[in-house]
Amino acid sequence: MTDHTLSQAEYDAITDAAAHWCMRLHATDCTAEERLAFEQWRDAHPLHAFEYEAMLDIWDVAGDLPHPESAVSVRVKPAMPWRTFGIAATVCALALPLAAYTGWNLGWLPNAYQHFEATDNVRQVTLSDGSQVELNLGSELTFSNYKDQRRVTLKKGEAFFSVSHDTQHPFIVKAADGRIRVTGTQFNVWMYEDQVRVNLIEGSVLVTSNDAESGEGLRLEPATQARYRHGDFTPQISQTSANDHSLAWRSGKLVLDDLTLTDALPLINRYLNKPVMIADHSTGSIRLGGIYNIKELNSLVASLPKVLPVYLTRNKDGNPVLNSIPQQPPKS
Structure with missing residues (x-):
């Protein structure tokens, strides 16, 4: 392909091809030749x-589509699971305005989709519904606006x-x-690996730790947190x-208020390419405090x-490992 300015038809053809490859590469019968x-096309x-x-990104969003029984009856071949069918329909809808409009009315497809990342600096963004989000370093999220709800997926990091x-x-x-459900409020969500902490500043939220569980979850009030x-x-x-x-x-800033290394390291590791490991329980019980630039x-x-009675080694994966220095027994 030459470097001339693409026509709308050429751009649409690339979009259609990308949708085709997205579906084929996620298919169980995709061959090595395909x-x-x-790779040659890409x-x-x-x-x-x-x-x-x-x-x-669209494929990930479509993974959250509701089951069709909650909206309308759709006949699908048994060999094609609903999730795969729904995602494929979403991707195809990008090139079919009528299908996208129908999907919006049924609550299946969003009418707005945004993706944000913050790498080396804290970033402030505005979602299409007017909500404000502040992203911490190394954070990523997506926003989808559906007819009956607004949905954010925090993929990694922290957001206010x-x-x-x-x-x-x-x-x-x-x-x-888990999930946090609100109608209008201020709160902070911190995530590292499978750990999540939700701090409520204003209003109220409902928090669940398992999205598969039924029920609305536990309610947070201001000055409370959920983990x-x-x-x-x-x-x-x-x-x-207080x-x-x-x-x-x-x-x-990152403020560590006399925390054990077991509690402090997840807060530190969130910012590191190579997380720090702890050699044993006695090392994890050592306490650390201070104010640090993130x-x-x-x-x-x-x-x-x-500053601590520890020394550093490396494990086989190259991660730094903190080891406590054995205390010398008192001389008799």
Whole structure:
């Protein structure tokens, strides 16, 4: 393909091809020859790769489609699961305005989709519903506006939400296995691996730790927080202490208030390419405090042996490992 300005027809053809490859590569019967043909197509022009990545985002969003029994009866071949059918329909709808309009009315497809990332700086973004979101370093989320709800998926990191009030369209944040449901409020969601912490600042939210469980979840009130991780049946609810510093990241700081290394390292590791490991329980019980710049946490790791009774090693994967220095027995 040459570098001339693409016509609308050429651009539409690339979009259609990207949708085709997205469906084929997710199909169980996709062959090695097809995968090779896809790689050749993707590498033929930078726009091919760009459009394919956009299709992958849409594919992820479509994974949350409701089961058709909740909206309308759809006849699907038994060999084709509903999730695969729904995702394929969503991708195809990109090139079919009528199908997209029908999908919106049925509550299957969003009429707005946004993807945001924050890499080296805190980032403030505005969602299409008017809600404001502040993203911490290394954070990523998507927003989809459906007819009956607004849906955010926090893929990684941390975000502070100021949600536009709309009682008719609940605002739902998916984080790990759980979800946070609101209509208009301010709250913070921190996620690292399968750990999630929700801090409510204003209003109220409903928190579940397992999206597959029925029910609305547990209600948070201002100055309370919920914690959960993979496998938890219900979130743990607690009061937020008067000296809580969980929102210090908005000022570029990480405040560790005399925490054990077991509790401090998930807060630190969220910012690191190579997470720090703990050698044993005795090392994890060592306490750490201080105020740190979130952009300089890599240097903190190297300095820990200077302020704590620990030394650093590396495991087979190259991760730094903290080891406690054995205390010398007193001389008799």
